[in-house]
Amino acid sequence: MRRERARPREGWSDIIESQGLAFHRSAHPEGLARPYWDESVHYVFTMDEVLALESQVEELHEMCLAAAEHVVATGRLADFGIPPACRTAVAESWRRRDQHVFGRFDLRYDGTGPAKLLEYNADTPTSLVESAVVQWFWLRDVFPGDDQWNSLHERLVGHWKTLTLPTGPVHFAWTNADETGEEVMTLGYLQETAEQAGLTTVAVAMEDIGWDALNRRFVDMEHRVMRSLCKLYPWEWIVAEPFGPHALDQQISMAWIEPLWKMLLSNKALLAVLWELYPGHPNLLPAYLGGPRELADTSGYIEKPLLGREGASMRIVTPGAGEQVRTGGDYGAEGFVYQEFLALPDFDGWRPVLGAWVVGDESAGLGIRETSGLITDDTSSFVPHRIHG
Template identity: 40%
Template sequence: MRRIHHGAPRPGWADTNRALGLVFNDTVSEDGTVQSYWREGPFYDFDLDEILLLEQAAATLHRMCVAAGDHLAAGCPRSDPAVRREAYLTSVCTPDTCLLARAGVPEFTHEQVIRTWHDASPQAWTHADKDLFGTHAHARQSPDFSPSVYGRFDLWYGGRGTTPKLLEYNAQTPTSLLEAAVVQWRWLEQTGHTHHPERQWTSVHERLIEAWRRNLGELVAARPWLPQRPTVYFAYHGAETSGEDLMTAGYLAETARQAGYPVELIEVDRIGVDMADGRIVYEPRKGAPARPIDVIFLLYPWEWLWQEEGGRPIFADMADPNKRGTVWLEPPWTAALWSNKALLPVLWELYRDDPVHRELLLPAYFGDARPADLTSYARKPIWSREGANVELVREGTVLASSGGDYGDGGMICQQLCELPSFAGPGGPYHPVLGVWMIDGEPAGMGIREGVGTDGLITRNGACFVPHTIGSHLS
């Protein structure tokens, strides 16, 4: 792993990137300085064996996260059918009795988080009880299918001779997808570093198309009332002004379209509830007939949605899998079990005594359980995004910190592992490797880097830098 500082910029590269969808490139600081999010010229280069190591690490981490998801789901009293029968109208989940509650997941979501987690394993979940929203008292297996299409592991990696370490898992609404899947591939084609397509770890685009094809096919088989080619709605946060959410949702919609499915882009605030039957609907405009939504991809954080007024009806609609409710991709378990940082202490609890798997982890604890001898650590909100409200502490002294609006939902402490430092003009530079998981398998990498001490925390302004494999050999 090496940072090449003086690559040749492409003529018209900004226009090329914009044509590919990178319309959110320039940011303006308070002093009026314009900074490019995409770094043109510099790039990172890896040897092939390093890429294979990262790929193997990500595949292993995925299996570990599946085990952690089982552990988190089992740690909720509502995973027990007897408790579900007796406790619909009472509270049984507290931070002392329920791992999901300790992670800050609202109790009204727990049953559907657990059910959608087990949807792909019919033997693990049956409906033998009368539930709160339905009238089905007979035992049957859930006909649902609630898959995760994509996510991104953020890894520390220091180059040859080091072991990748999991920093966190962005399993719902991860950013920098378009850049990793399309923009850096075009950069590779145009720079002349290599003419061999295997010289970059980027199969995200092809894998996404195949993931939609497989998962939507299984969803149609699981829900026989769906048409063979259901329209997939892609919902994004319309109030996000940079264009990043729109272009990311649009890109994902395009990959689903290439997989053979009709798609439609909509804003989250156009999603409503039909008060007559509780169905989730799309309201195109005021006065226009609302359309029932069968399948929707949500590029909007679940932890925001379940705190909003519209969150409860969504979970009510999900509650009875025997009726024609809306299928949500990514399903709520991606946020509740994987995309919150409570995953990190759970993984450490499960694997701390495993001499092989623990090497991919950093010791992590819920904030109120940090050992006194852990004096160098990263303190992170259980729920946060874009590096907000993170504090890095080295031997009891704050090294770096970031502001933000998170932290009320609890904190975790993870052993400090400072990002690698690469010297160079304007540096030092500190990269985080984002390994993309498509349909549960490693599919490519994108790199973002910060600069200087502040760059030890990867924030929203961290730049995207492309990569190659073995370009120094060309």
């Protein structure tokens, strides 16, 4: 694994916008000099590295499924801050093995040892357009003789074909609250893959979904019954909404992508459960609920809210030096997990996080975000990669 520089393509901004990355100008907070999509640099991997990472990702995914089984079997949903009113529905969704489509692991990797799991974005993963489409065309334009860890598009189309869905169109719902456009473009791409799989689809805003109280069903603006819904609206938000009880009641009659049981894998309490079940596993970092335990006196720790996003509401604490970093945010009322602090590797002053994708239960591709700080947040940039040699 190494970081290299390359000359950006002439007109690169117009190129990536035509490929679906229309939100790259708004993806960053204002005032940053570095663009969100940065093809002036990229990472290079060997095929052996990628094959090893693929194997590790699939093992991690299987471990996460085993952790979900453990949590449901032992009744530990309270450890995840899941509200009492929806715990039974979450457990039943898992027992039914409600169908799922995709997720993204965030990994620490420096090319010299096993990848370390930082978290699992299993319910509402983004950076999909960049990973599946935009960096693939970059590779074809700039390094046509090389390969890429990227079978996302083919696997998504193929996986949609395997799902058993109710009759009627599949609805793809974004929220008008997203001002960047990332959510609508991501869902638009997912909708395209579903259509290529032969499914009939409809796009709708979450705010435009209605409830037919007489017949007890969700309907769209055309009063069509909604029987399959793909969304990037987090489940922890849905169950807290006024329509949340209706969504729970519709678990059997509707297909939800991602399913309700993904509340267990998208929650950072998962990190502590994994460490309990697989202590010392080479792809895990020690993690605990309730406090940092021995980490306070050894390596230090990072305090993560169970439901935090974009690096918000986190703290890094190291022995002797105390608190090193604290990020802003309003998360944390649901509780925290305490994970061993292992700084992201430094490549020319930038620190990459590997976003390793899973479609169904198989490894499917890689997207990389870089930051200059110790915590990856909304100032990070997406950079492409290639496989050489």
